Every structure is written in structure tokens, then in C-alpha cells.
Amino acid sequence: MRKATYLDKKLVSEILVSAFLPLKEENSINLIVKQDRKRTERMQVLMEYLFERALLFGEVYISDNDKACILLKFPHQERITPRTLLLDIQMAFKCIGIERIFGVIKRQQLAHKNYPKDEHIRPVILGVKKESDGKGTAARLMIEVRNKFKNNQLPVIIDTASEAHAKMYQKFGFKIVKKEENLGFPVYFLRLN
Structure with missing residues (x-):
């Protein structure tokens, strides 16, 4: 694993x-990304946005084979800057679209309600290239990141809309603390430490 x-x-x-x-x-993801013929481009905008925010206020790790990555945020370090405002505006216009803003705001409120106010680590997104899915690449990366932060005293809070991913995170020691269903699909909030 290497730091991006x-x-x-x-x-x-x-x-x-x-x-x-x-x-x-x-x-x-599909709540945020406008579902039209430009879906791939819009998803690219979202992933670049998440990457830049993670670099500004966290860390990004890439597997040794360059097939998986995880983006971590340290929310207690986040602040509003001209750069973050520009990123947010670009995200709204190039990815979300005006008609989806209210759904995204509802998702943000749900996260705000379920994440602690005190310092914590938030894995924002974990992904593995489609051709490497199911081959253990993401699991190895999770183990390496967990080992890197094993002496960490901060809680690690993650959310996922996938029951399968929630079960995977439980294998790494996360515990489900809340399941929300206000968005039309379940969102699991899990905690470690």
C-alpha cells in the first residue's frame, strides 16, 4: 500500500x-450523480471531488497493484476555503444537477445526524477496479489501512448503502450502530473503536 x-x-x-x-x-453514489447520458462523466467529477477533499482533509491509500483505493477524511480538520467552495460549486453543477440537490442535502443531514461531533476518522469511499473485484484486493488494502491505524484512539465511522459491504466491514471489526432507511434505500452506519 502507498499513500497517494x-x-x-x-x-x-x-x-x-x-x-x-x-x-x-x-x-x-446514484443519489448524487445525475442519471443521464453523461453519467460516466458525472461520476468522474464526483470521484475527483472526493479525491481532492480527501487530500485536503485526510489521506488516500492505493493498493500495491494499483487496483484498489480508500479515501479517508479527518472531519475535525475540515474547513471552508476558497478551494473547497469552488469544488462544491463545480460538484453541484457538473455532477449533481439542480433537481437532485434536495436529495443530496437530505443525505448530508442523515450523515451529520449519525456521525459523531468529536474527532473521528471517516473512510469516505473504498473501491476496487471491476476486474479485480472479489480477488481480495480490497480486503488486503483494508487490512493494511487497519494495521496502519491500529494504535489510533479515534473512532472510525463509515457508512454504506450495501448490506454486503456492511457485512464485509463487520469482518474487520466494525459494528453496525444504526441503519437508516429515510432515502429510499438503507444506509448502514458502522463504528470501529
Whole structure:
């Protein structure tokens, strides 16, 4: 595993688009990304946005084989800057679309309600290239990241709309603390530490 730099933006966004583009069911990604003929481009915008925010206020790790990545945020370090405002505006216009804003705001309120106010680590997104899915790449990356942060005292909070992913995170020691169903699909909130 290696820590990403800004030069890895294209690779990370390719991994994440490859992982999430095939998903057609209702989930947080498809709630955010406008579903039209530009879906792939819009998803690219989302993944680049998440990457940049993670680099600003967290860390990004890439598997040794460049097939998986995980983006971590340290919410207690986040702040509003001209750069973050520009990223948010670009995200709204190039990815979400005006008609989806209220759904995204509802999703943000749900996250705000279920994430702690005190310091914590938030894995924002974990993805593995489609051709490597099911081959243990994501699991190995999760183990390496867990080992890197094993002496960490901060809670690690993650959410997922996938029951299968919730079960995978439980194998790594996460416990489901809440299941919300206000968005038309379930969102599991899990905690470690």
C-alpha cells in the first residue's frame, strides 16, 4: 500500500468509477450523480471531488497493484476555503444537477445526524477496479489501512448503502450502530473503536 499524492488523481478516479459505474441500484453514489447520458462523466467529477477533499482533509491509500483505493477524511480538520467552495460549486453543477440537490442535502443531514461531533476518522469511499473485484484486493488494502491505524484512539465511522459491504466491514471489526432507511434505500452506519 502507498499513500497517494495529487499525481494519483486520475488513477484513483479510474478505480472508483470502475467500481461504482456498474451499480444501477439505489445507493448514495446514484443519489448524487445525475442519471443521464453523461453519467460516466458525472461520476468522474464526483470521484475527483472526493479525491481532492480527501487530500485536503485526510489521506488516500492505493493498493500495491494499483487496483484498489480508500479515501479517508479527518472531519475535525475540515474547513471552508476558497478551494473547497469552488469544488462544491463545480460538484453541484457538473455532477449533481439542480433537481437532485434536495436529495443530496437530505443525505448530508442523515450523515451529520449519525456521525459523531468529536474527532473521528471517516473512510469516505473504498473501491476496487471491476476486474479485480472479489480477488481480495480490497480486503488486503483494508487490512493494511487497519494495521496502519491500529494504535489510533479515534473512532472510525463509515457508512454504506450495501448490506454486503456492511457485512464485509463487520469482518474487520466494525459494528453496525444504526441503519437508516429515510432515502429510499438503507444506509448502514458502522463504528470501529
